[in-house]
Every structure is written in C-alpha cells, then in structure tokens.
Amino acid sequence: MSNRKRLSNTQSSSQARKHPGSPSTQEEDEDVTFTQPSTSQVQRGLQKVTEAQVEQKTAEVVQYFLVKEQRKVPVRRADLVKHVLKEHRNIYPEILKRAARTLDQVFGLKLVEIDPKNHLYVLINNLETSEGASPINSTDPKRGLLFVILSVIFMKGGVVRENVIWNLLKKLRVDPGEKHEDFGDVKKVVTDEFVRQRYLEFVRIPHTEPVEHELRWGQRAEKEVSKSKILDVMGQLHDRDPQSWSQQYREAHSSQNSTQQPGSSSQR
Template sequence: MVPGLAARFLDVMTQRKRATPSSQRQHGVSALQEDEDDIPFTQPSTSQVQKALENVTPAQLDHKASEVVQYFLVKQQKKIPVRRADLVKHVVKEYRNIFPEIMKSASKTLDQVFGLKLVEIDNKNHLYILISKLENVDGPHTSVSSPKVGLLFVILSVIFMKGGVVRENVIWNTLKKLRVDPGEKHAEFGDVKRLVTDEFVRQRYLECVRIPHTEPVEHEFHWGQRAELEVSKVKLLEFLGQLHDQDPQLWSQQFKEAHSSVNPPSS
C-alpha cells in the first residue's frame, strides 16, 4: 500500500467519522439478507404479455413500474442486488404476466430520471443491480466519500495491482498497515472481516473464493461483478499514478489490462 493512498484513506475515515451520525454508520447483516423462498415464475412470452396488457390500463402499468423503481432505489442505498423472485413476490405480484413491460418502464425511469442503469448481472439466478452512470463518468476517486467506500477502494486497488487476485492474508496485512486490524472490532467498521467477506461480497463488489487443498482453509479475493461494472480501471490507474507521482504507463501490465477492457461499459 502506498503512503499517499493510506494517508488519504485515513483522512477520509477521520473526517467522516466526525460528520456522520452513528445511525447512518450501522449496517447490520440482517439488512443484507433476502427472502430465501423462491416463488415459481417463468418469464412470459411476448404473446402472453400482449394478451395480458389488454386487461391492464396505462395507469396501472405506470403505478406498478413506479413501485418497482422505489423498490430498486431502497435496495440501492445498501448496494444490495435484487433477486427477480423477491421483486415478483413483493412488488409485481398479480401483474407478473406483464413483468417485461413493467421492467422496461421502470428501467426507462431509472435511466432518464435518476441516471441509473438497470443491469442483470446473473442470468441464472436473475440478480439485478443499478449502476450510476454519473459515477462512471467521474471516476472512482470521486466516490471515496465514506469510510466503507474508502476501505473497499483500497481493497480493489490492491487486487488490481496484484494481477486481479490476492490471498486473503495480503488484504488483512494491508488493512493492518492502515490501523484496521481484522482481528479486532473497529470503531468505524465493527467486525472488519465480516464487512469484507460478507457485506462487500453480498453487494458483489468482491468475490471470495476458497483455495483448494489448504489447511487451515484459505481464501482469495477477486473483483466482483458490480466492481467490474462500476469501477473504471483506467481512472483507478490514473488515480494511483497521481498518488505515486508516477506515469500509469510504467505499470505496463495494469495499463494494458485497463485499456483493453471496456470499463465502464457503454450505455
């Protein structure tokens, strides 16, 4: 970890801790949990949707789409991926036969009104997230506005600079250098290991993968799907270059990776 990044991170933690009410800093694991019971749902065909629309007024469609938008915005506050099963069960309900039209309308509102792009990140389990188009334009360094985001940004930077995958002990040792000991309860983050391996993983910023044939069991970290979509590697490398006072092209491997990937994705 470079001294400049560590100093910036610690400054952010100190300043935000004074300014942020404790009620806004408490994010329990229960808040991240979703319903485990899936309800049977098959995506209706185009003909089924068209037939169902004959019995739905434009006002009813708009109202249901607005409810979907609100549901996504609530989940977005904690960066929780939305399961299609939960969306159908809690919001769409009896309007499931026009689900595609509801999602189309909701997606348009999220894009045009809130500047958020609706993305399905898991086609098998049908998980959706919202991507801020404005954040992608500004770059990751402008998003380091809270201690948790700062901590996440440090971890993503380490993983990127280490070739895209690091063993967990590398992360824990890096955090210790920032006086964030994963083995102790932190005043700002609480259980640090739980924050990293549970909350950040649930939010799809990180992937935590067990390393085979290790005893005791060890894990390694990769960038998660949300990080790949939200964080521009080009801008991240430029930011690290500024902190190092170094031309980003000198990190040839990372520079090549950053510029060969479409990150952030085009709208």
C-alpha cells in the same frame, strides 16, 4: 442412524454452508418456475390492464429498487416477481423497461443485470461512472476501504490471498482483529457485507489447512468501478505512467470498451 436420516443431515449441512448472500433453494425454485414472457404474451397482458395500473406497478418496482439500493443489495428477479409484480408478472418486461427508464431519467441510476444466469440486478450511479469521477464516489468511509481492496486485487492480477489484504490494512492502521471506529468489524465488512453487495468474492482455497481464502472482484465491482481510473490513481500515487503497468493497462481499457458496448445494461 438410518440412510434417510443421514441424507437429511447431509442436506441440512449443505444448505448451512451456502455462501453469504447466495439464494435459498426456495428462491432458486421460484425463479426456475418463472418463464420470461414473450413479446406477444406481454402485448396480450397489456390489453388486460389499464395504463394507470401499469404506471402504479412501475412505481412500486422503482421504489423496491431504491430501497434495496440503500443497502447496496442486488435485486433478484424471483423476489421482484414474488413480492412486487405478483399477478402482473406476465408483463414483467414492459414494467422493467419503464422502471429502468424512470431510474435513469429521474434518479440518474442505470439498471444493470450483473448475473444473467441467476438474474441479479443492481443500480449504478451514472455520475460515478462518468468521465472524471472518482472510482467510488461516496462520503461513506467504507467506500474508501473498498476502493483500497479493489485496487490491490486489480494491481496484483485479479486475485489475492486474504492475508495479503489483512497485512496491508494493518499497515494502514486498520487492524482486522480489532473493532474500528469507522468500519466496525473490519473482517465482517470485507468478507460478509462487501460480498453480499457483490463488490467482492471471498472464495475458499481448496486443500489448505488451516483454511485460507482468496479475494476477487465481484460482479457489481466489474460493472460499477472503473479500472482505468484506479490505474490513474495508482500512477499519481507512485508517480508513474499508468501505461507502465502494461497488463493492467490493457485490461483496464479492454474492460472499459466492453462496458460501453450497447446492451451492457439489461431491461429484460
């Protein structure tokens, strides 16, 4: 086999091992070529279009976010620019600002950039993060499953081996090895669907044989789910003062304060 062929096979294998939900090389390249317009560039761009054109493009961006939100799929800036903004990319900041305002005022959804490096955006329901709301307020049974998993990870210090989750679910009569009437393929939901939605991270533990993985909170969970409310629920379940879990209590209220700081949502 020639060196060129080996290199080609190595590259193909590397691409095949990409994590579920990770950007393709083409998408990464497209985002790299996109330069955030400056304020002066945006102003010049706005002079070349009508207000009606800006409103139309803003409506398209809002619709794009809402469609993605139905599947809880984060929106990548590269996709937004390529598929929606197109020739109006030079006024991207203004359109995103208007879209964020519409999503907030009309739909009660906050636009948040969960990954500034790769420019990933999600919508967060303002009602779900308001005082007194449940950590994950939804009639979808999968949300309940997610809440259980996030709670275990949080209470155990932020990272757990996968077998801890599988054993817990078995105790709750949810066998990861069997198809569940509400969740379907439980392992796929946890390790693929929740990972693609950025609620969980499913990471291989190096040098383990057989291969093992660990689970952590994903970027979306960090923005959307209240740790202090999870701690309140744990306190009610165990009849304990939430402050008795000192480490978790400090983390919960530290993260709560940080998410309330100005600029936690991005309109860039």
